[in-house]
Amino acid sequence: MSKAVIQWSVVLLKFCAVGGAGILGFVGLSEFVGGEKKRVNTIAIVIALVLLAAAACAAFVRLGKPASIMSVARNISSGTPVSLEFLAFVACVIVAVVYLFVTMRESSTKKALGIAAMIVAVAVGFTGGYSHQAMVGMTAWHSPAVSVSFLLSALVPGGFIYLALVALFGANNEGGSEEGDDSVDSSVAQTVDDSTRKMTLVLVGLSLLSTVALIANGLMVPLGSATVLYWILVSLVGGAVPLASAALLLARPLLAWIYLGAGGALVGAFALRATIWLALNAGLSKTLESAAIIIT
Amino acid sequence: MPKRSLVIDLDRCSGCDSCVVACKFENSVALGNYWTTVVPVKPTGTHPDIDMYWVPMQCQQCENSPCVGACPTGASYRDSENNVVLINKEECTGCKSCLAACPYSDPEGNQKPSVRWFNEEEGVTEKCTLCNHLTAASDGVENTNDTSDPAHAVPPCVHNCSCGARSFGDLDDPNSAASKVLAQAETDGRKVCIIEAEGVMPATRYILSEEIATWRGLGE
Numbered sequence: 151m152s153k154a155v156i157q158w159s160v161v162l163l164k165f166c167a168v169g170g171a172g173i174l175g176f177v178g179l180s181e182f183v184g185g186e187k188k189r190v191n192t193i194a195i196v197i198a199l200v201l202l203a204a205a206a207c208a209a210f211v212r213l214g215k216p217a218s219i220m221s222v223a224r225n226i227s228s229g230t231p232v233s234l235e236f237l238a239f240v241a242c243v244i245v246a247v248v249y250l251f252v253t254m255r256e257s258s259t260k261k262a263l264g265i266a267a268m269i270v271a272v273a274v275g276f277t278g279g280y281s282h283q284a285m286v287g288m289t290a291w292h293s294p295a296v297s298v299s300f301l302l303s304a305l306v307p308g309g310f311i312y313l314a315l316v317a318l319f320g321a322n323n324e325g326g327s328e329e330g331d332d333s334v335d336s337s338v339a340q341t342v343d344d345s346t347r348k349m350t351l352v353l354v355g356l357s358l359l360s361t362v363a364l365i366a367n368g369l370m371v372p373l374g375s376a377t378v379l380y381w382i383l384v385s386l387v388g389g390a391v392p393l394a395s396a397a398l399l400l401a402r403p404l405l406a407w408i409y410l411g412a413g414g415a416l417v418g419a420f421a422l423r424a425t426i427w428l429a430l431n432a433g434l435s436k437t438l439e440s441a442a443i444i445i446t
Numbered sequence: 447m448p449k450r451s452l453v454i455d456l457d458r459c460s461g462c463d464s465c466v467v468a469c470k471f472e473n474s475v476a477l478g479n480y481w482t483t484v485v486p487v488k489p490t491g492t493h494p495d496i497d498m499y500w501v502p503m504q505c506q507q508c509e510n511s512p513c514v515g516a517c518p519t520g521a522s523y524r525d526s527e528n529n530v531v532l533i534n535k536e537e538c539t540g541c542k543s544c545l546a547a548c549p550y551s552d553p554e555g556n557q558k559p560s561v562r563w564f565n566e567e568e569g570v571t572e573k574c575t576l577c578n579h580l581t582a583a584s585d586g587v588e589n590t591n592d593t594s595d596p597a598h599a600v601p602p603c604v605h606n607c608s609c610g611a612r613s614f615g616d617l618d619d620p621n622s623a624a625s626k627v628l629a630q631a632e633t634d635g636r637k638v639c640i641i642e643a644e645g646v647m648p649a650t651r652y653i654l655s656e657e658i659a660t661w662r663g664l665g666e
C-alpha cells in the first residue's frame with residue numbers, strides 16, 4: 151500500500167497562512183461590533199503579517215528556486231485549485247498591508263476593509279483545504295469535509311488570538327495586563343465590554359461549527375494510521391477544547407480560557423494539516439478496485 | 447477538442463512487456479521507473495476455466511486531468527495544439543502534488559502501480575507523453591514504408607507491441623487508428639472498458655471479450 155511522505159514545508163505554509171488570515175478576519179469583524187480598537191487592531195494586523203510572511207518563507211522553501219516562484223506567479227491566473235490558493239494568499243497579504251496603513255492613520259470604522267478582511271480570511275482558509283480536496287488520488291483528502299474543516303479550523307485560532315490581544319492591549323487595558331492578571335476581577339475582566347462579548351459569541355458559534363466539521367471529517371475520510379492522533383489532537387484538543395473555552399469565556403471572562411482556547415485551536419489546526427498526510431495509505435488500490443467500468 | 451489516447455485490446459495482450467521496454471528505450475526512462483507497466487489481473491476460477499488478463503497502464507489522458515489542477519507552476523499542462531496532458535520538466539519543482547492528485551499514481555511516484563513517476567536524479571515528475579514528440583500530428587494509422595512519417599507515426603509501444611494489442615489516435619476523429627479499432631470492437635460485440643476513478647474520465651480505452659475474461663479493471 152502506497153503512502154506519501156509528509157511535506158513539512160506545506161504543513162507550515164498552510165498553518166501560518168491560516169493563522170494570519172484568521173486573525174485578519176477577526177480584525178475585520180471588529181469593525182462591526184463597535185468599540186475603540188485602533189491599538190489592538192494595529193498589533194493584530196502586524197502579527198497577521200508576520201505569520202503571512204512566515205507562510206511565504208515556507209512556500210519558498212517548498213519551491214526551492216527563484217525560477218519556480220516565477221512559474222507559480224505566471225500560473226496564478228490558471229484557475230486551478232492550487233492557483234486559487236495562491237491568489238487568496240496574495241489577496242490576503244494585500245488587504246493586510248492596506249488595512250495596516252489605514253488603521254495606523256485613522257481611528258474611524260473601516261467597514262469596507264473589514265468586509266475585505268473577512269472575505270480573504272475565508273478564502274485563505276477554504277482554498278487551503280480545497281487544494282487538498284482536489285487531489286482525487288488521495289482518498290483521505292478528496293472530501294468536502296476537508297475544505298470545511300480547513301476553513302473553520304483557520305478562523306477559530308484567529309479568533310482566540312484576537313481576543314487575547316484585546317485582553318492584553320485593548321482600549322480598556324492600555325497599560326497591558328500585569329503579571330498574574332488572570333482572575334475575573336483583574337483588568338482583563340474590564341475588557342469584556344459589549345463589543346468583545348459579541349465577538350466571543352461569534353467565536354462560540356465558529357468553535358461549535360469547527361468541532362462538528364472536524365468530527366464529521368474524522369468520520370468521513372479514511373484516516374488510516376492517523377486515526378488516534380486525529381481524534382486526540384484534532385477533534386478533542388483542536389475542536390472540543392476551544393469550544394469549551396469559548397463557552398466558558400462567555401460565562402466567566404478569564405484570560406485563562408482565552409489561552410486555553412488559543413492553545414487548543416492552534417494545536418488542532420496544525421495537527422489537522424499534518425495528520426492528513428499520515429492518512430494517505432488508504433489510497434491507490436482502493437480507488438482503482440471499484441472503478442472498472444464497461445462503456446459499451 | 448482532440449481526445450488523443452491509446453486503445454488497448456486485452457484479448458491480444460500477452461503480458462510480454464515489449465511496450466515497457468520500447469517505452470523505456472524511446473524516452474530514456476530512469477532506472478526503476480516505468481511510464482507504462484503491464485498489470486496482471488490475477489486468475490480467478492478453476493482449471494480449465496481460468497479467467498485472467500493483463501492491463502497495460504500508463505497515463506490515462508483524463509479529460510478532467512486533476513494532475514494539471516494540482517500543479518502550482520503549470521508544469522503539468524495540456525498541449526495547446528492537440529490537448530495531450532504533458533509535463534514541462536523545466537518548470538517542474540518536484541513538489542509531487544500531481545502524484546497526489548493522479549488517482550492512478552503512487553504518491554511518491556516510486557512504486558507500482560503508478561502512471562506518474564518521480565525521477566530522483568533530475569528531481570522532476572515524469573509520465574507517458576503519448577510520445578507527442580513523434581506523434582503530435584499523427585492519425586495513428588502507421589505508414590509501414592516510413593515509420594517516421596509525422597502524419598502517421600505511432601508511439602514505439604504501439605509499433606513494438608508483439609501482439610498488435612495497442613493502437614493510438616484521436617478518439618474524436620473517426621478515421622484515426624484508435625477510433626477504427628474501437629468501432630470494429632463494438633461491431634464485433636466486444637466490451638469497451640475504462641478504469642474510472644473519482645470522475646476523472648480517462649480517455650484510455652480497453653477492449654475485452656467476455657469469452658476471454660470478465661472485466662474487473664485492475665482486479666483486487
Ligand code: SF4
Binds near residue numbers: 505512547549551646
Ligand atoms: S492518468 Fe494521472 S497523470 Fe494522466 S491525465 Fe490522469 S491524472 Fe493526469
Ligand code: SF4
Binds near residue numbers: 517519521522533
Ligand atoms: S511535481 Fe512538477 S509537475 Fe508535479 S505538481 Fe509539482 S511542479 Fe507540477
Ligand code: SF4
Binds near residue numbers: 575
Ligand atoms: S506512448 Fe510513448 S511514452 Fe506513452 S507508453 Fe507508449 S512509448 Fe511510453
